[in-house]
Amino acid sequence: MKAASALSVEGLSVEFRTRSGIVRALDNVSFAVEKGETIALVGESGSGKSVTAYAVMGILDPAGKVTAGRATLDGLDLLAATQSQLADVRGRKIAMIFQNPRTALNPIRTVGRQIADVLIRHGNVSRHDAPEKAIDMLRAVGITDPSRRAGAYPFEMSGGMCQRVMIAIALAAKPTLLIADEPTTGLDVTTQAVIMDLVNDLAREMGMGTIFITHDLALAGQRSSRIVVMHAGHVVENAPTAELFAHPRHPYTAELIAATPDSAANLDELASIPGSLPDLRRTDLPPCRYSERCPRKIDACVQPLPHPAPNAVHFVACWNPLPAGTVSVPTESAA
Amino acid sequence: MTAITATPRPEGGSAALFKHARYVVAENPVTGFAFALFVLIVLAAVIGPSIVPYDPLASDTAQALKPPSAHHWFGTDQLGRDVFSRVVVATRLDFFIAVASVALVFLMGGLAGVAAGFFGGWTDRIVGRIADTIMAFPLFVLAMGIVAALGNTVQNIVLATAIVNFPLYARIARAEANIRREAGFVEAARLSGNSDWRILAFQILPNVFPLLVVQMSLTMGYAILNAAGLSFIGLGVRPPTPEWGIMVAEGAAFMVSGEWWNAFFPGAALMIAVFCFNLLGDGLRDMVDPRRRT
Amino acid sequence: MLTMILKRAAMAIPSLIGVVIVTFLLTRALPGDPAAYFAGPAATPQAIQEVRVKLGLDKPLIAQFGSYVIDLAHGNFGTSLTTGQPVLTELRNRLPASAELTLLGLLVSIVIAVPLGIFAATRPNSLVDHACRLVATLGVSLPVFFTGLILIYVFYYLLGWAPAPLGRLDVFFDPPPQVTGFYLIDSVIAGQPATFLASLKQLVLPALTLGIFSLAPIARMTRASMLAVLSSDFVRTARASGLAPYTVVVTYAFRNAMLPVITTLGMVFSFLLGANVLVEKVFAWPGIGSYAVEALLASDFAPVQGFVLTMAVMYVALNLLIDVLYGLIDPRVRLEA
Numbered sequence: 001m002k003a004a005s006a007l008s009v010e011g012l013s014v015e016f017r018t019r020s021g022i023v024r025a026l027d028n029v030s031f032a033v034e035k036g037e038t039i040a041l042v043g044e045s046g047s048g049k050s051v052t053a054y055a056v057m058g059i060l061d062p063a064g065k066v067t068a069g070r071a072t073l074d075g076l077d078l079l080a081a082t083q084s085q086l087a088d089v090r091g092r093k094i095a096m097i098f099q100n101p102r103t104a105l106n107p108i109r110t111v112g113r114q115i116a117d118v119l120i121r122h123g124n125v126s127r128h129d130a131p132e133k134a135i136d137m138l139r140a141v142g143i144t145d146p147s148r149r150a151g152a153y154p155f156e157m158s159g160g161m162c163q164r165v166m167i168a169i170a171l172a173a174k175p176t177l178l179i180a181d182e183p184t185t186g187l188d189v190t191t192q193a194v195i196m197d198l199v200n201d202l203a204r205e206m207g208m209g210t211i212f213i214t215h216d217l218a219l220a221g222q223r224s225s226r227i228v229v230m231h232a233g234h235v236v237e238n239a240p241t242a243e244l245f246a247h248p249r250h251p252y253t254a255e256l257i258a259a260t261p262d263s264a265a266n267l268d269e270l271a272s273i274p275g276s277l278p279d280l281r282r283t284d285l286p287p288c289r290y291s292e293r294c295p296r297k298i299d300a301c302v303q304p305l306p307h308p309a310p311n312a313v314h315f316v317a318c319w320n321p322l323p324a325g326t327v328s329v330p331t332e333s334a335a
Numbered sequence: 336m337t338a339i340t341a342t343p344r345p346e347g348g349s350a351a352l353f354k355h356a357r358y359v360v361a362e363n364p365v366t367g368f369a370f371a372l373f374v375l376i377v378l379a380a381v382i383g384p385s386i387v388p389y390d391p392l393a394s395d396t397a398q399a400l401k402p403p404s405a406h407h408w409f410g411t412d413q414l415g416r417d418v419f420s421r422v423v424v425a426t427r428l429d430f431f432i433a434v435a436s437v438a439l440v441f442l443m444g445g446l447a448g449v450a451a452g453f454f455g456g457w458t459d460r461i462v463g464r465i466a467d468t469i470m471a472f473p474l475f476v477l478a479m480g481i482v483a484a485l486g487n488t489v490q491n492i493v494l495a496t497a498i499v500n501f502p503l504y505a506r507i508a509r510a511e512a513n514i515r516r517e518a519g520f521v522e523a524a525r526l527s528g529n530s531d532w533r534i535l536a537f538q539i540l541p542n543v544f545p546l547l548v549v550q551m552s553l554t555m556g557y558a559i560l561n562a563a564g565l566s567f568i569g570l571g572v573r574p575p576t577p578e579w580g581i582m583v584a585e586g587a588a589f590m591v592s593g594e595w596w597n598a599f600f601p602g603a604a605l606m607i608a609v610f611c612f613n614l615l616g617d618g619l620r621d622m623v624d625p626r627r628r629t
Numbered sequence: 630m631l632t633m634i635l636k637r638a639a640m641a642i643p644s645l646i647g648v649v650i651v652t653f654l655l656t657r658a659l660p661g662d663p664a665a666y667f668a669g670p671a672a673t674p675q676a677i678q679e680v681r682v683k684l685g686l687d688k689p690l691i692a693q694f695g696s697y698v699i700d701l702a703h704g705n706f707g708t709s710l711t712t713g714q715p716v717l718t719e720l721r722n723r724l725p726a727s728a729e730l731t732l733l734g735l736l737v738s739i740v741i742a743v744p745l746g747i748f749a750a751t752r753p754n755s756l757v758d759h760a761c762r763l764v765a766t767l768g769v770s771l772p773v774f775f776t777g778l779i780l781i782y783v784f785y786y787l788l789g790w791a792p793a794p795l796g797r798l799d800v801f802f803d804p805p806p807q808v809t810g811f812y813l814i815d816s817v818i819a820g821q822p823a824t825f826l827a828s829l830k831q832l833v834l835p836a837l838t839l840g841i842f843s844l845a846p847i848a849r850m851t852r853a854s855m856l857a858v859l860s861s862d863f864v865r866t867a868r869a870s871g872l873a874p875y876t877v878v879v880t881y882a883f884r885n886a887m888l889p890v891i892t893t894l895g896m897v898f899s900f901l902l903g904a905n906v907l908v909e910k911v912f913a914w915p916g917i918g919s920y921a922v923e924a925l926l927a928s929d930f931a932p933v934q935g936f937v938l939t940m941a942v943m944y945v946a947l948n949l950l951i952d953v954l955y956g957l958i959d960p961r962v963r964l965e966a
Contacts, residue, residue, distance in 0.1 A: 059868050062753075083874070090871030098869075103862040106881055108888075108959055117880075118870050153960050169870060468647030472941045475903025477651075480937040483925060484655040560772050564907055567774050568922045583775060587911065590778045591794065593786050602775035610770035617766075 005072075006177045006209035007056070007094070008032040012069030012079070014048075014055050014233075021281035025051045026233045027289075029069070030308055033177060038203060038210040040220035040241075042256070043230035046277050049213045052230075053179045055079070057096055058086045073177065092122040095170035099182040101162035105154040111165045112138070112150030115172050122173035137168040142198060160191035164198065171202055177209045184219070196223055217260045221245060229253050232277050232289035234305070239314040249314070249321040251296045288318070296320045366618030372611040379423055380430040389417035391424040391577045400594050410596035412586065418596060421577040422604050428578050429559050429608065432489060436496035436558035437551045443497055444504025445547060449539050451505065452512025453531070462509070466502035474499045478561055482570045492571055496558045504547060511543045552616035556609035563605055579605045630956075633963055637952045641945050648941040653697050656934050657690075666930050669710045706938070707931030709924060716935035720917055724939075725810025726797060727916030731905050733813075733832055734839025735897070742844045743890070746851025747883065750859060761848055768845035773904040777838040777911040784834060791834050794912040802827045835912040842904050843897050850893040854886040861885075884958065891955050895948050902940055 014026040026048045033039050041049040054060045056071045056078055071078040073094055076085065098104045106114055115137050116130035125133050131150065138146035141164040154162055163183060170178060180199060184192035200223060203210045214220050220227055220241075227244050229237040229252065237250040248254045255273040275293025278285060287304045291297050300319040308315040314324075384391075389407075395415035403410040409418035451462035469477065481495040512535075524534050563580025565571035567587075572578040574585065579601040586598030659666045664681035672680070681687055685696050700706075706716035749761035784791040792799060797812060805815040805824050812828035858864060859882055867881045906918035913919070921936035956962045 057869055059865055087871050087873060090869055092871060096869045098862065098866060100862060104866045106863045106867070106885070107961065108885060109881075117867075117872060117876065121870075121872055121876070153964070155961055156964070166866070169866070464643075464647070467644060468651060471644040471648050471945055472651070472937070473899045473902035473944050475900075475906065476937055476940045478903075479906070479921070480652070480655050480933070483930070483933050484658040486660045556770065563772050564774065564903075567772075567907060568910055569926050580772070583772070583778070587774070587778055590782050591786065593782075595782050598775070598778055602772060602778070605772050605775065606767075606770050609772075610766065613766055613770055 005032045006035045006037075006074075007211075008070075008072045009052070009056065010070045010072075012052065012055060012071065013067045014051055014060070014064055015067050016061070016064045018063065018281075023280045024233060024285065025064070025280060026055065028305075028307075029230070029233070029235050031228045031235060031238055033209045033211055035176065035209055036203070036207045037226065038200065038212060038224045039226040039228060040212045040214060040224035041228050041230060042214060042217055042220045044215060044273075044277065046232070047230040048233040049215075049230050050181055051233075053096065053181055053211065053213055057090060057094065057179065091118050091170075091175065092173045093175050094177045094179070095173075095175040096179040096181065097163070097166045097170045097183050099185045101166045101183075101186075102154055102159060104166060105162055107154055110151050110153055111157070111168075112152075115150075115165070115168050118169055118172040134168075134172075137172050138165070140202070141165070141168045141171075142194075143168075159187050160195065163187065163191075163195050167195075167198060167202070171206070171208075174206055175208065177211070178203065179211045179213065181213045182215070183212075184214075192219075217256050229256065233280060234289055234317060235308075235315075236290065236318070237314075237316045238308065238312075239316075243314055247314075247322075247324055249316040249324065250290075250318050251294050251320075251322065252290050254322060296322075363618060363621065365614060366621065369611050369614035369618055372607070373615055376426060376430060376608055376611060379426040381427070383423040383426050387417075387420035387423050389420040391416060391421040392575055393417075400589065400597070402594070403596055409600040410594075412582075412597050413589065418582075418600050421582060422579070422600050425577040425579050425582065425601065426604070426608075428489070428572065428576065429562065429605075432493055432496075432562045433555040433558040433612075435493045436500070436561075437554050439493060439497040440500045440504050440554065441547060441551060444501045445508045445540060445543060446535075447501070448505035448508025448510075449512040449535055449543060452509035453516055453535055453539065459509070462505055466505050469498065470502045475561065475564060478565060479568070479570060482565055487570055487573060489572065492562050492565060493558075495565075496561050499561070500554050500557070503550065507546055507550060508540075508543050511546060512539050515539055515542060549616050549620040552612050552619055556612035556616070559605060559609055559612075630963060633956050634953055637949055637956075641949050644945050645942065648938065648945065649698065649701065650694075652934055652938045652941070653694055655937065656697075656930070657693070659930065666928065667707075667710075670928050701938075706935035709932050710929040711924065711927050716932050719920060719932070720935055720939055723915060723917045723920050726914060727905055727909065727918060729811045729813065730832065730835055730908070730914060730916060731839065731901055733836040734908075735843065735901060737836050737840030738843040738847055738897075741840065742847035743851050745844075746848045747855050747878075747886075749848075749852045750855030750886075751878070753856065758852075761852060765845040765849045768841055768848075771841070772907075773838060773842040774907040774911050776841050777835065777908055780834050780838055781911070792830050794834065796913050796915055797828060797831055798824075799827055799831070835908050835914060838908050838911070839901060839904055843901055846893055846897055846900075847890065850890050851886065854889045855882065858882045858886040888955065888959055891951060891958070895951050898944060898947050898951075902944060 009032065010030050012026055012029040013024075016023040016025055029048070029052055031039070031041075041052065043049050051060070051064070055064070055066055058078060058081070060066070066079050069079060073089065076089065078086065078089070078094075081089070105111065112131060112134045115134040116125075119125040119130045119133050119137075120127055123133070135146045135150050138149055143149050143161060143164055149157075149161075154165070157165070166183075178199070183199070184195055187195065196219075199210065199212075202208070210224075212220065212224055217227075224241055226238070226240050228235055229244075229250065231252050237244065237248065237253045239249075244253065245257060248257055252273070259273055273293075274295070278289050278292060286292065286302065288294075288301050291301045294301070298320045303319065305317040306319070308317075393416060395411075398407075398411050398415040399413055401407060401411045407417050407419065409422060412418055412421070447462045447465075451459040472480075478495040478499050481498060482491050485491045485494070515538075524538055525531075529538075559579075562571055562578070563583065566578055566580030567584045569584070572581050574581060582601035583598045583605070586594075586596075586601070589595075590598045657663055662677070662681075664677050664684060664686050665672065667684060668677045668680040685693050688696075704717050706720070708715055709719060712719065745757075745761050745764070749755075749758040752758060781791070781794050785793060798804060802824055805812060805819045805821050808815045808818050813825060813832070816822070816825035816828060859878075863885075864877060864882050867877045872881070905916065906922060908914065909916045909918035910922055917936055917939065921933050924930070924932035924936075
C-alpha cells in the first residue's frame with residue numbers, strides 16, 4: 001500500500017521576465033514526496049531545482065510567474081492558494097531552510113525570539129510559554145547551553161550554529177514537509193555531516209517528508225531514498241537511489257554519475273559533461289533540452305517528452321534511454 | 336589587492352562617449368529634458384542681459400506693483416522695475432555663483448582628497464580633521480558665519496559654499512585615490528620618473544573627475560539655494576543687483592498682501608534651475624555609473 | 630551599553646574643540662577692525678579702543694583664544710549691542726521657540742515621508758513610486774523660504790485658513806506659564822485649551838514648510854532601504870516561515886530598514902537647523918535664528934557668533950543622540966567588543 005503523498009507536484013512550469021527576454025525556467029516538472037520519505041532534487045546550477053522549491057513555497061521573485069501546474073499539499077493546491085492561505089500553511093505544514101544561514105536570519109533579533117515568533121504564530125503556544133519552548137527547540141537541534149544562546153544574535157554564532165537555528169525555526173511548528181535548499185553549502189565538511197545527520201534524525205522522529213536540494217550527487221546518494229534529476233528546467237529521471245546509481249537510464253544522469261568523484265575514482269578518470277546548458281530565453285528550445293548536447297540523440301528526439309506514468313517507480317524522460325540494467329559507465333558514442 | 340571597481344570608461348574616446356550619452360538620453364527622456372533645460376539656462380545667462388525688454392535697474396514708480404500683463408510678462412516690483420527682465424538677468428549672476436563654487440570646491444576638495452588618499456599618514460589625518468570640523472556645523476549656519484565674518488561679497492559667498500561642500504568632495508576623491516594608489520599605471524608613471532605631484536595632478540585627479548562630476552551637478556543646485564538663502568537673510572548680494580534670492584526677499588512682504596508675482600517668479604526660477612541640476616546629476620550618474628542608481 | 634555611549638561621547642570631543650576653534654577664528658576674521666564691529670557703527674574711537682581692550686584684541690592670538698575659551702566656559706557669550714542683554718540669556722530664552730518649531734517640522738516630515746517611502750517600496754514602479762520620487766526631487770529643489778511664502782499666500786491670503794504669519798501666538802493670547810518653553814506642552818500642563826489651539830494654528834504653516842523641506846532625503850532613504858530589506862534573505866526566511874504579513878513587513882523588514890534612515894537623520898538635522906533660520910524670518914518666529922538675523926542687519930556681531938556656536942554644539946549633541954539611538958536598535962554596534 002502506497003503511503004499518501006506529502007507533496008505532489010504536477011506539470012509545474014515557471015517563467016521569469018527579464019530585460020533580455022522571458023526565461024522559461026521550469027517546464028512541466030512533476031514529482032511526489034511521500035510522508036516520511038527523503039528525496040533529493042539534483043542538478044547543475046541553473047537546472048531549476050531552487051526555482052521549483054521557491055515556486056512551491058510561493059516565494060518566487062516578483063519577476064517570476066507560475067504559468068502552469070499544481071502543487072498539492074494535504075489537499076490544498078499551493079500554486080492556486082491565496083496569500084493568507086499560504087501564510088497559514090507555510091511554517092505549519094511545509095517549511096524551508098536555505099543556504100547561507102547567517103544572512104537568512106534577522107540580524108537584529110535574538111535567535112530565541114525568531115524561533116518564538118514561529119511558535120506563537122503556528123504552534124499554538126502562548127506568548128508567555130514561547131521563550132521556554134524556543135529554548136527546548138534549540139536543545140533539540142543540538143545547541144549547547146540553549147538558555148544562554150537563546151538571547152544571542154546571529155552575528156555572535158558560527159555558520160553551523162546558525163544553520164541549526166534555521167532548522168529550529170523551520171521545524172518549530174512540526175511541519176509535515178521540509179525543503180532543504182543546499183543547507184550545507186558554505187559549511188565545513190565536518191559540520192556538513194553533522195547538520196545532515198540532524199535533519200535526517202529529526203525527519204525520522206517527526207515522520208516528516210524531506211526534499212533535499214543539492215548539486216552534489218554523492219551527497220544526495222548518501223542521504224535520500226529517491227533521487228529526482230533535473231536538467232535545464234526539466235525532470236529527466238526519477239528513481240530510487242540504489243536503482244539510479246546502479247542503472248541510470250537517462251544519458252545526463254549517467255554523465256553526472258561519471259563526473260561525480262567518489263573515494264575510488266582517480267582524478268584522470270573523472271569525466272566532464274560535454275556541452276553546456278541551453279539558453280532558456282530561446283524561443284526555439286527543443287522539447288528535450290538535453291538533446292543538443294546528447295550523444296544518444298536520435299530522430300525521435302524532436303517529439304515532446306514522455307510523461308511519468310502514475311505508478312512508475314523509475315521514470316525517465318527520454319526517447320532513447322540507456323537500457324534498463326546497464327552498468328553505469330559513460331557511453332562514448334551511440335550504443 | 337582591492338579590485339578596481341572604478342567607473343568603466345567607455346572605450347573609443349569622445350565619439351563613443353557621445354554615443355553612450357545619446358543612448359542614456361533616449362533611455363531616459365527626463366535626462367534629455369534636464370539637459371535641454373540646462374542649455375536654456377546657459378543661454379539665458381549668456382545672452383539674457385542683451386535681449387531683455389527692459390533695463391533691470393530702471394525704476395518707474397508710476398508702474399509699481401503691476402500684475403503680469405502683456406507689457407510686463409512677470410509684472411513689476413515695488414520700484415516699478417520689470418520682474419521678467421530682472422529674473423532673466425539674475426540668471427547670469429546665480430549661474431556664475433554656481434559654476435564658480437563648484438569649480439572651487441572641485442579644486443580644493445578634489446586635490447586635498449586625492450592627496451590624502453595618495454599619501455596617507457599625516458596628510459590624510461589633517462584633511463580628515465578639517466573635513467570633520469566643517470561637518471560638525473549645520474552647513475548653512477557655517478556659511479552664514481563665514482559670510483558674516485568676511486563680508487557680503489559674491490566672492491565670499493562662493494568661498495563659503497566651497498568650504499561647506501569641501502568634506503564631501505574630499506571624501507570621494509580620497510576613496511578613489513586610495514584605490515588607485517597601487518594601480519599599475521601609477522607604478523609605471525613612478526618608474527618613468529614622474530614626481531608624486533605630477534602623478535596626482537595628471538593621472539589620478541582626471542580619473543576621479545567622472546565620479547565627482549555627478550556630485551558637481553548636484554552641488555550647483557545647492558550653491559544656488561545657498562546663495563539665495565544667504566541673500567534672503569541679508570547676507571548675500573546687495574540690492575539693487577538682480578539675484579533670485581534677494582528678489583524673493585524683497586517680494587516677501589508683498590506676498591502676504593497679495594502681490595504674488597514679485598516673489599513668485601524669481602522663486603520659480605530658482606526652483607526650475609535647481610530641479611534641472613538635480614535631474615542632470617541623476618542622469619549623469621546613470622551615464623557614469625549605473626550601478627549607483629537609487 | 631554605557632561604554633558605547635561614553636565612547637561615542639568621547640569621539641564628539643574633538644568635534645567640539647574644532648567648533649570652538651572655528652568660531653573663535655570667525656570672530657577674528659572680520660574685515661577691518663573687529664573691535665569696530667563689536668563696538669557698533671555708531672561708536673566713537675574711544676569706545677572702540679575700550680572694546681578692543683575689553684575683548685583682549687590687543688593681546689597675542691593664543692592669549693585671546695585662552696580668554697575666549699574661559700569666557701565660554703563661564704557662559705559669557707558677549708553682550709548684544711542692540712538689546713544690551715547678555716547673548717547667552719537671550720539665546721536661552723529664544724531656544725524653546727526654535728526647538729518647538731524644528732521638532733514639529735521633523736515630526737511632520739517623518740509622518741509623511743516614512744509611510745510614503747514604505748508604500749513606494751512595497752509597490753515598486755507603480756504610480757505611487759514615481760510620485761514619491763518626483764516629490765522627493767521637487768522637495769530638494771524648492772528653496773525653503775519660497776515654500777513658506779507660497780504656503781502663506783495660498784493658505785492665509787487666498788483661503789484664509791491659516792492665521793497671519795506674525796509669530797508664535799496671536800496678539801489676543803498670552804503665552805502659557807513657562808514650564809518647558811514649548812507652548813504646546815505648557816498650555817496642556819496649564820489646562821488652557823484655547824491657548825493650545827492658538828499656538829497650534831500658528832505652528833501649522835511654518836512646521837509644514839520645514840517638513841516639506843526635509844521630506845525628500847527621508848522618503849528617498851526609507852524607500853531605498855525598504856526595497857533592499859524586502860528582498861533580503863532573512864525576509865525571505867520570515868515569509869517562508871509563514872509569519873503574518875504585518876510581522877514580516879513591520880517587525881522584520883521595517884526595523885532593519887530604519888537603521889540607514891536613522892543615520893540619514895544626522896544629515897536631515899543639518900538641513901533643518903539651517904532652514905530654521907530662513908523659516909523664522911518668513912514667519913516672524915521669535916527663535917534664535919531670527920535673533921541672529923536681526924542682529925546681523927544691525928551689524929551686531931556678538932549674537933551672530935553666539936548663535937553659530939550654539940547651533941554647532943546642538944548639532945554635535947544631536948548627532949551623539951542619533952548614534953546612541955542607532956546603537957539601541959542595532960545590537961551589532963552595541964555589542965562590538
